[in-house]
Amino acid sequence: MRAQAEQRIGQLYPKITVSAAMVAERPDLAPLQGQALTVIAWLWARTVRSPNPAFSHAEVPLASTFVLSSKAGKGAYVVPVLEGEGYRFAVKVGEAPAEAAEGTAAGKRGGFYCLLSRSPIDYQYIRSEGAAGRMGARLMAIVAEGARGRIYLAPTEEHEAIARKAAPAWRPEVKLHGKCRVNVSNYGLDTYGDLFTPRQLVALTTFSDLVPEAIERCRQDALAAGLPDDGLGLDAGGNGPTAYAEAVGVYLAFALSRTADWGNSLSRWESKAQVPQQLFGRHAIPMIWDFAEANILGSSTGSLDASTQNIYKSFVKSSAEFVIPGHALLDDAQTQGITAQRVVSTDPPYYDNIGYADLSDFFYVWLRKCLRQIFPGLYATVAVPKAQELVATPYRHGSKEKAEAFFLDGMTRAMHNLAEQAHPAFPITIYYAFKQNETSDTTGTTSTGWETFLEAVIRAGFAICGTWPMRTEMGSRMISAGTNALASSIVLVCRQRVANAASVSRREFIRELNAALPGALDEMTRGGVNSPVAPVDLSQAIIGPGMAIFSQYAAVLEADGTPMGVKTALQLINRFLAEDDFDHDTQFCLHWFEQFGWSVAGFGDANTLAQSKGTAVTALVNAGVLESSKGQARLLRWAELPPGWAPETDTRLPVWEALHQLIRALNHAGESAAGALLARMPSRAEPMRALAYRLYTLCERKGWADDARAYNELVTAWSGIEQAAGEAGLVGAQAQFDI
Ligand SMILES: C[S@@+](CC[C@H](N)C(=O)[O-])C[C@H]1O[C@@H](n2cnc3c(N)ncnc32)[C@H](O)[C@@H]1O
Structure with a gap:
């Protein structure tokens, strides 16, 4: 597929030849003179017209940094050179001077300054230029492959012109929503197509056109190899050449998805690791002023090759010991019928933590292009369905309160649906991933997300019989790297509450907590049959035995006869660990x-x-x-x-x-x-x-x-x-x- 892509669009991804002129400016390049080096990435800075009337003809860069490599002993940085009425970028090797770190940025909230006039460029000006479609980009440096590490080169006119020649035949026109929109729409980025350079659009479109071709080729190969032909595709439960070829196509589409995550105009150049970074380091799209355009046809991070390798490795790892047929279905958890008489383990959304549907659109638009023929049911809609999505997003529901009510009602309905259908002989396990502020074991604070979620589970008719802390997130993720994230999930183990459950008083509830929790804590810290629960996890683990008591009753009644809410119950349970109730x-x-x-x-x-x-x-x-x-x-x-x-x-x-x-x-x-x-x-x-x-x-x-x-x-x-x-x-x- 890559070779085919090379044939079709290779001219847009030229090598860079080290010329005599380059060597004259950079004697360290002398050994490479005449060599054509493979480009790893083109580094661009967005530009706006200078706000200074004397320089309004000039597009000046918004560079957040001029540092290209901060690796010890292998430093490199950009030096802007003012020439006549304009400027060019040179590249130097060695440790970057302090001022290079800031690029043309004017401090944290100060925006930028004009390279030519030093006039300030505030964000409001950038926004108005962006909204008017006047934000451009200028090539700032080229990173190429050397025999022993990266070679940083000044941009050339030829390379900049080639990039500008790209004319995409297709672009995703789906509009950005929610956290994918807030940071970037002010600057004129409105649709998913706007998140890519024209060259990136050409490349991704070419790849997505190639997926069906690759599928057909695989099918022919499978037929030629004698695989019995059942004529059925994956969606129809096939197991012959068509389904096989489509399965390969699905993985190729995944590789394309991954390429898009690195191959967009919001991918930052990471000067320490010297690689482009993926867009989704967190659950939002941030605005980036200078970006790395990876060579999609190369072999480094961000290329189709690297992405395919990565998907291949994941595939080999996940299917190494067992292969169980999987099945994907698009349905609403509130009304689905697939869990009837099944053992269920589910990982529902966590309140307002992640706007899945909004974020998914980034990948969906490309996946749909590749896979719609294979899974017409999964890709029926132009964008990811959003209305039924069980997340508490105020922007979608009008206010914080309405969003919470929507989440609570919907989650209760979804959980009730599960409680009614699942096989009664087995407990249902539900994953809940804690946010940082929900895991503090010293404050005992409870969050709306966690409370609302538990409330829904209990209202739905579940009794909670255990809570298992579990490490589920990788420590190296951008969010947890360098922060104190506990990276924990909690697994709620639930059974249907007995139909004629009694109600008890607050006093009785507290009496039962007093009787049960010290022993439960003891068992958890000592470890009996199970290994001891780590101290940091205790505050989560103790919720299990506490909630087991609370949720077995139809209601715990306060002194005035009103039913106790989850928040109060959690506070009473947390008292066994927390200190904030103490004087x-x-x-x-x-x-x-x-x-x-x-x-x-x-x-x-x-x-x-x-x-x-x-x-x-x-x-x-x-x-x-x-x-x-x-x-x-x-x-x-x-x-x-x-x-x-x-x-x-x-x-x-x-x-x-x-x-x-x-x-x-x-x-x-x-x-x-x-x-x-x-x-x-x-x-x-x-x-x-x-x-x-x-x-x-x-x-x-x-x-x-x-x-x-x-x-x-x-x-x-x-x-x-x-x-x-x-x-x-x-x-x-x-x-x-x-x-
Ligand atoms: C915590 S995530 C699951 C992540 C998954 N375990 C994984 O590792 O990729 C919750 C999922 O619930 C989905 N979701 C949200 N509302 C839904 C609804 N009404 N019906 C079904 N699924 C829904 C979201 O799209 C999201 O994919």
């Missing part, structure tokens, strides 16, 4: 303890942390949990706390203090004394228990065995202490019916 002093102590244990550390640290937690060092000292003197501070151990402490008269009573006094009582005087103390501060009981649990897991994780033991003893003695508290009579609560 400010306790939050301070927890953080300090995690960092310094019982050791002494600087007052400055204590002061900063106290401020961030909304308290003060003096307040902590007054509360009786911290000692501070001579510019230092440390937490007081339980054994150092004063005896004879009276919670009723303590005006500042952090849970931290109450818990350590309770441990003191337990260790010094046993369960009944601890029970008697607990009876005097019943409202602290639940937070104390949660804090003890949290401290226990913390100490275990840190390997602080002695401390872990103290908290563990309290947790294991808890029911005895509670009983003793009951016997002592809860102060402030009615201990007996007054009959």
Whole structure:
């Protein structure tokens, strides 16, 4: 296919010959003089007319950088040379001077400056030029293949002229939507066709025309090889030469898709790795001012060859051990019937995380061109269907609220459809990928996306019987590289809720959580049959046993009779791990303890942390949990706390203090004394228990065995202490019916 493409459009992809003139300017090129080098990429800068009236005849570059290679010892950069009324680009080798990094950019929000007049070019001006169709591009450098690495060359008029000669016979006219539109439409990019240079359009169109030809060729080859002919294509469930050839065509279309991801005018040149970057490093189309146009007929990143190799490798890997017939069908999850009596594992959309349909159009327009004849049902529409898509996109539904309601209703319907149809003997597993802000295990925050999703699952009639944290994303993805992304998914394990499920009170729900979660946490951190859950994953994993309790009931009723929402249930469950329900002093102590244990550390640290937690060092000292003197501070151990402490008269009573006094009582005087103390501060009981649990897991994780033991003893003695508290009579609560 590549050879055919070479025949048809090879003239648009010339080699570059190192001329004597080039060597005169760049003596380092002398050994290459006369050689014709294969181009890896042409690097372009977008241009606008200079806003300075004196230079309005000139198209000046919007270059975000002039650095071509930042590889140590192999640096290269562009140097703009002003000549007469215009300019040209030269290329130099060596480490780039500091100013090259900025190109013609004028700081983060400043836009650019005119290379000729130094006049500022703000974004508003660029937008108006773009909207008027006056944004152009100028060749800034050529990257070619050398015997030992990349060779960077100044642009030539011939190469620029050849690129401008390309006249595409077809272009995708589908309009950009959503996150594919917001960043670029202001600059005049309106349809998918606008995201490609004319030469890229010619190449991709040529490839897509070649796919059906390749299919026919494969079919002939398969027939000639004697494969029994059933005359059926893939869509009709065929298994002979036609289906075989079409399957090859599908993979070639994938390779074309991948080529498009690298072969568009929004592909950045990555100066460290010295390769073009793919467009979709994230789930949106960003605006790029200088771009790399890969040599699609070459063999480096971005070429058809490299893309085909990549698809081939994936194919070999994924089909190495087993091949199971697969089946693709376009249907709406809310009404589909294919899951009847099946075992279902599904990966639904995650609220507003990704605008699949909008993003898919980028690939769909090319896939449709190649594959419509093979899968008429899959490619019936000009663009990807959007109306039924279950994502909460405010722009599509009019407002944030309407988008949320659409998602919740639709997802409930889709889940209900699954719950009703799937085989009752097996649980259904549902993947949920967390966003960064949903995975914070210290804040215990809950997000609308996660809550709404769980709400839909439970409303649909599912009881959740497990939540499994799972690593599903590659760490090297652009989004996670260099950030603290946990890259986790959670698998919800669900069964249909029993038809006559009861309702319970909030109190009963909390009682059940108290009874079940400490044990569940214990099992997760210790690891029994299963390997231990990593501490960072605990906050997700604990939702499983918590939600198992919540979702088995038709409703958990609040004191006023209203059903408890998922948000509240999650907060109650998270309490077993999270700290944000604790008072400010306790939050301070927890953080300090995690960092310094019982050791002494600087007052400055204590002061900063106290401020961030909304308290003060003096307040902590007054509360009786911290000692501070001579510019230092440390937490007081339980054994150092004063005896004879009276919670009723303590005006500042952090849970931290109450818990350590309770441990003191337990260790010094046993369960009944601890029970008697607990009876005097019943409202602290639940937070104390949660804090003890949290401290226990913390100490275990840190390997602080002695401390872990103290908290563990309290947790294991808890029911005895509670009983003793009951016997002592809860102060402030009615201990007996007054009959
Ligand atoms: C999380 S993604 C699945 C990704 C997939 N597991 C993969 O690895 O490629 C969710 C998918 O649900 C699809 N989707 C959204 N709304 C839908 C609906 N109403 N019916 C069926 N599928 C839908 C989206 O197009 C998207 O492909």
